[in-house]
Amino acid sequence: TIRTINRVLATIFKEEQFLTAVYLVVDRGRNVVAMVNAGHLPVLHLGARGEVRWLTSNSDILGAFADGNYRSQEFPVGPGDRLVLCTDGLIESFAGEMVSHAAGLDRLREVALRTRVLPAEEAVAVIAAELQPEGGAPAQDDYLLLLVDV
Helix, strand or coil, X not given: CHHHHHHHHHHHCCCCXXXXXEEEEEECCCCEEEEEEEXXXXXXXXXXXXXXXXXXXXXXXXXXXXCCCCCCEEEECCCCCEEEEECHHHHCEECCEECCXXXXXXXXXXXXXXXXXXXXXXXXXXHHHHHCCHHHXXXXXXXXXXXXXX
16 A cells, blocks of 8 residues: 555655655546545546546655555546646656746646547657657656546
């Protein structure tokens, strides 16, 4: 579980080292997603009928506290919905300039909505291409983009 991962990381990390993470379980039978967000960016939920929302939760980062607080929250989802997850490295830099999390999340939302009709594999390629640094400049941070179609 996320608590076990935290306890292990807390024993091996040095002071001021930590991780953020999102742990998701999609239950298609009950049409819910259970999520623990350990200090990570919110998850973008694109509903099949056009609704858009950020799934957030308030749990501790991983590895900083031996007995961190981790709560699972459930959110309704349905067939045809899409979940968009990414790391902050993907949203923090555009055209070589650093931007705020809020501005980066707005840009992610804009591009994810525009690519909503594409199959996930194609949408990932378009989103990544539009959010990566221009001109092939190396990224300032690692980045990950994951789409989950419910």
